[in-house]
Amino acid sequence: MSPKPKKDETKEIEPPAGSALPKGMKIYPIVKYGDPVLEQQTRNVETFDDEMRQLCADMFISMYAAQGVGLAAPQIGVGLRLAVIDTTVGKNPDGKIVIANPDIIAAEGEQREDEGCLSLPGFRGNVPRPLFVTIRAQDAFGNSFEVRGENLLARAFCHEIDHLNGTLFIQHLSLLKRDLIRRRIRKLRKTGEW
Numbered sequence: 001m002s003p004k005p006k007k008d009e010t011k012e013i014e015p016p017a018g019s020a021l022p023k024g025m026k027i028y029p030i031v032k033y034g035d036p037v038l039e040q041q042t043r044n045v046e047t048f049d050d051e052m053r054q055l056c057a058d059m060f061i062s063m064y065a066a067q068g069v070g071l072a073a074p075q076i077g078v079g080l081r082l083a084v085i086d087t088t089v090g091k092n093p094d095g096k097i098v099i100a101n102p103d104i105i106a107a108e109g110e111q112r113e114d115e116g117c118l119s120l121p122g123f124r125g126n127v128p129r130p131l132f133v134t135i136r137a138q139d140a141f142g143n144s145f146e147v148r149g150e151n152l153l154a155r156a157f158c159h160e161i162d163h164l165n166g167t168l169f170i171q172h173l174s175l176l177k178r179d180l181i182r183r184r185i186r187k188l189r190k191t192g193e194w
């Protein structure tokens with residue numbers, strides 16, 4: 001998920017140069033809307049090994065490089081039920097959450113905010129979401145945990161879990177708004193800008 005853009009921050013952010021990355025880390029390019037991987041069901045994470053933890057670390061780096069607050073595995077072309085979230089955008093190490101095989105177990109209230117997605121850069125839409133969301137998931141070591149989020153964190157849980165079910169935020173918009181976005185993307189694709 002992408003946070004609200006700040007003024008004058010709409011231009012593409014250059015990812016840090018490869019040399020600045022810790023050894024072995026990788027910034028994945030983010031898959032854009034139109035790639036079928038974004039609309040497919042994912043399979044459960046079954047192995048919680050070093051390779052899986054490396055994938056999580058790379059997903060955090062890729063998310064920060066794109067200035068996002070959430071990134072789901074399908075967005076880097078990996079069909080796993082896995083996402084990373086950090087609503088502090090790297091400012092607080094305690095804000096980092098790995099969710100493997102997550103399920104929403106409780107939701108309360110409602111919030112309406114504009115929502116964006118790293119796979120749909122430049123597009124936003126007003127999506128109603130619960131104000132409080134409790135999820136059950138596994139961490140990068142396979143340990144089960146439950147966590148309750150509110151506001152942006154609740155929204156991020158919903159947005160990322162949607163990704164794991166092949167759903168994008170535009171599917172929550174009116175048909176009219178969704179078609180408008182689709183048409184604009186089709187135009188961008190024709191000119192090679194998408």
Ligand SMILES: [Zn+2]
Binds near residue numbers: 002116117118159163
């Ligand atoms: Zn997204």
